Amino acid sequence: MKEWMKNIRQVVPYTPGEQPRGRSVIKLNTNENPYPPSPLVEQARSNIRRFRLYPDPAARKLVDALALHYHLEPEQVFVGVGSDDVLAMSFLTFFNSEKPIFFPDITYSFYDVWADLFRIPYQCQPLDGQFRIRREDYEKPNGGVIFPNPNAPTGVAEDLDFIEDIVRHNQDVVVIVDEAYVDFGAHSALELTRKYENLLIVQTFSKSRSMAGMRIGYAMGSPALIRALNHVKYSFNSYTMNEAAIELGTAALSDQAYFEQTIERIVRTRERSKKELARLGFSFPDSMANFIFATHPRIPAKEIFEAARQEQIYVRYFEKPRIDQYLRITIGTDEEMDTLFQFLQNFTNKN
Amino acid sequence: MKEWMKNIRQVVPYTPGEQPRGRSVIKLNTNENPYPPSPLVEQARSNIRRFRLYPDPAARKLVDALALHYHLEPEQVFVGVGSDDVLAMSFLTFFNSEKPIFFPDITYSFYDVWADLFRIPYQCQPLDGQFRIRREDYEKPNGGVIFPNPNAPTGVAEDLDFIEDIVRHNQDVVVIVDEAYVDFGAHSALELTRKYENLLIVQTFSKSRSMAGMRIGYAMGSPALIRALNHVKYSFNSYTMNEAAIELGTAALSDQAYFEQTIERIVRTRERSKKELARLGFSFPDSMANFIFATHPRIPAKEIFEAARQEQIYVRYFEKPRIDQYLRITIGTDEEMDTLFQFLQNFTNKN
Numbered sequence: 260m261k262e263w264m265k266n267i268r269q270v271v272p273y274t275p276g277e278q279p280r281g282r283s284v285i286k287l288n289t290n291e292n293p294y295p296p297s298p299l300v301e302q303a304r305s306n307i308r309r310f311r312l313y314p315d316p317a318a319r320k321l322v323d324a325l326a327l328h329y330h331l332e333p334e335q336v337f338v339g340v341g342s343d344d345v346l347a348m349s350f351l352t353f354f355n356s357e358k359p360i361f362f363p364d365i366t367y368s369f370y371d372v373w374a375d376l377f378r379i380p381y382q383c384q385p386l387d388g389q390f391r392i393r394r395e396d397y398e399k400p401n402g403g404v405i406f407p408n409p410n411a412p413t414g415v416a417e418d419l420d421f422i423e424d425i426v427r428h429n430q431d432v433v434v435i436v437d438e439a440y441v442d443f444g445a446h447s448a449l450e451l452t453r454k455y456e457n458l459l460i461v462q463t464f465s466k467s468r469s470m471a472g473m474r475i476g477y478a479m480g481s482p483a484l485i486r487a488l489n490h491v492k493y494s495f496n497s498y499t500m501n502e503a504a505i506e507l508g509t510a511a512l513s514d515q516a517y518f519e520q521t522i523e524r525i526v527r528t529r530e531r532s533k534k535e536l537a538r539l540g541f542s543f544p545d546s547m548a549n550f551i552f553a554t555h556p557r558i559p560a561k562e563i564f565e566a567a568r569q570e571q572i573y574v575r576y577f578e579k580p581r582i583d584q585y586l587r588i589t590i591g592t593d594e595e596m597d598t599l600f601q602f603l604q605n606f607t608n609k610n
Numbered sequence: 611m612k613e614w615m616k617n618i619r620q621v622v623p624y625t626p627g628e629q630p631r632g633r634s635v636i637k638l639n640t641n642e643n644p645y646p647p648s649p650l651v652e653q654a655r656s657n658i659r660r661f662r663l664y665p666d667p668a669a670r671k672l673v674d675a676l677a678l679h680y681h682l683e684p685e686q687v688f689v690g691v692g693s694d695d696v697l698a699m700s701f702l703t704f705f706n707s708e709k710p711i712f713f714p715d716i717t718y719s720f721y722d723v724w725a726d727l728f729r730i731p732y733q734c735q736p737l738d739g740q741f742r743i744r745r746e747d748y749e750k751p752n753g754g755v756i757f758p759n760p761n762a763p764t765g766v767a768e769d770l771d772f773i774e775d776i777v778r779h780n781q782d783v784v785v786i787v788d789e790a791y792v793d794f795g796a797h798s799a800l801e802l803t804r805k806y807e808n809l810l811i812v813q814t815f816s817k818s819r820s821m822a823g824m825r826i827g828y829a830m831g832s833p834a835l836i837r838a839l840n841h842v843k844y845s846f847n848s849y850t851m852n853e854a855a856i857e858l859g860t861a862a863l864s865d866q867a868y869f870e871q872t873i874e875r876i877v878r879t880r881e882r883s884k885k886e887l888a889r890l891g892f893s894f895p896d897s898m899a900n901f902i903f904a905t906h907p908r909i910p911a912k913e914i915f916e917a918a919r920q921e922q923i924y925v926r927y928f929e930k931p932r933i934d935q936y937l938r939i940t941i942g943t944d945e946e947m948d949t950l951f952q953f954l955q956n957f958t959n960k961n
Contacts, residue, residue: 261808262783263704263781263783264834266704266707266754267703267704267706267838268838270842278666278667289664295661304658307858310647310824311642311647311820311821311823312642312822312823313822315629316629341847341849341850343848344847344850347846347847351619352619353618355617356617378729470661471663472660472661472662472664474665483615487618489623490621490623491621493623494723495621495694496695497694499695501824501854502823503658503824503855504854507854
């Protein structure tokens with residue numbers, strides 16, 4: 260090994276869900292929306308015009324649109340390059356205690372990565388046997404709290420009282436609720452930000468708003484939290500949101516009727532999918548997200564995953580303790596789900 | 611102060627160059643290109659279509675276009691959200707020695723910020739009295755080397771032998787040449803990457819390619835360097851380049867004739883501007899960039915800066931040791947420069 264190679268950062272590369280390109284593929288592995296965004300987004304492409312100048316570092320147009328949408332002041336909204344960027348920036352900004360931050364043991368797989376990256380001590384709190392957060396675990400001294408609601412990859416949602424209870428017990432640290440999937444049926448904790456200045460809500464355009472391709476995430480909370488995020492962002496990378504993200508994100512927000520229709524369709528398909536999966540012998544926690552986390556009592560998840568892949572049906576499989584018998588199945592169109600169920604019917608009959 | 615506020619990261623917020631919005635403003639403060647990108651970029655907006663799916667994390671289309679353009683393999687090209695993102699990622703990936711990294715004392719203002727952010731020890735090497743890098747300073751043991759060529763905000767370029775000499779003396783660490791402004795007349799060190807596996811070249815679409823609004827930067831080097839960058843990137847934020855950046859960046863690369871014309875115009879205006887500034891009594895290092903770093907023997911730079919601002923002419927002023935008598939003046943259109951010279955003529959006569 261050459262000398263300069265010794266100082267290269269050693270990382271465990273994350274394996275993103277496969278992005279197969281063929282047309283015949285049924286892609287139920289990365290929780291994307293099966294429906295395109297509002298036609299207004301396509302129309303807004305002609306608004307992308309300011310190429311030669313740096314974009315507005317505050318992305319004010321998009322921030323204003325979000326503030327209007329959620330009945331907030333612009334000073335309560337921060338935007339970033341997908342919720343991954345917003346969350347990483349939040350870790351960096353808020354989690355500077357010597358006490359460990361807390362998050363569930365089964366959760367979004369980047370939390371421990373960012374904690375390691377920024378040398379933030381952390382401690383995972385195990386979910387219970389039903390994949391529920393045990394709120395008493397979050398009553399111990401800590402340097403901050405983060406969890407998704409609904410949780411991923413389980414799909415389990417907690418109600419507002421539950422969230423408030425955790426926030427109430429953690430008023431000396433920043434509490435982040437990662438609501439990437441909240442629009443599919445869970446209750447947002449946004450209203451609690453009026454009462455708790457230390458609560459940050461993070462959402463994304465990648466799931467319910469069909470805009471994964473444009474990389475837009477956002478955080479909402481007290482002006483004190485948002486100001487801190489902006490200071491840190493400006494201090495080392497001022498211009499992150501490009502003109503296209505600002506223009507098309509604003510357009511995507513403007514068609515609420517379309518958005519609600521899309522959600523309704525996905526929720527309807529999800530509820531039907533639960534029935535089908537149960538009929539096929541699968542069990543799963545009740546999901547409020549756009550995916551179902553399902554296990555079969557007899558057939559190993561990995562076998563199903565690999566056989567489905569052979570049939571060009573991609574679902575997500577995590578080879579990790581406690582969840583290696585589960586498949587995370589994104590809710591696609593009704594036709595896509597029917598193809599999956601047909602496959603599962605055949606496969607479970609044969610095995 | 612509330613308890614949770616004590617753990618907020620303390621930063622010195624960077625002040626980006628002002629982004630005034632009025633039409634009458636003459637904006638010579640952020641080194642943007644005064645000309646729009648090729649008309650092919652506008653046309654390519656209709657190629658932005660994959661909204662609902664995550665973008666290709668490898669941004670292969672854009673990487674392939676860059677590889678073709680620079681006669682490299684795709685394995686030698688890395689892309690990011692502006693060169694700030696690429697440079698920050700490079701610091702994180704390559705500068706993990708306990709020895710300090712070296713860069714000039716007068717240089718791009720984010721180097722020390724990223725070093726602090728990632729807790730990388732660093733040592734600034736003073737430029738000489740003519741704002742030149744002293745190569746012997748870079749022959750001492752270090753944990754890595756980075757400098758811009760041409761340097762910013764001075765505009766001073768070094769030739770290939772000079773660069774190679776520094777690389778030759780630093781084969782045990784990664785050497786990064788930040789070539790944000792190289793297209794305006796300096797010689798790129800790209801050809802040295804064939805010989806030195808530890809040399810990384812970083813460029814951007816924000817200046818010569820008139821695409822600051824789209825946030826596209828890139829690094830070129832050996833497959834070993836590029837692989838390391840990708841591993842680190844994937845490990846904590848897989849999807850950074852949105853569909854628009856990929857499509858429009860590719861389009862911007864495709865019109866070489868237009869690109870060369872634009873560069874020629876700017877270089878012509880720059881050379882004329884040097885004559886005008888000299889005539890007005892200013893002195894400046896000979897710039898190979900799209901800006902001139904100028905000082906007046908009599909009138910304090912800050913006074914000129916403020917008076918120009920009153921006239922809606924924005925240039926850049928840095929209130930920092932050694933350079934607080936200088937103004938960094940971006941090369942605009944001929945008309946814009948004439949307005950500036952007219953103002954300077956009047957102002958220097960009166961003061």
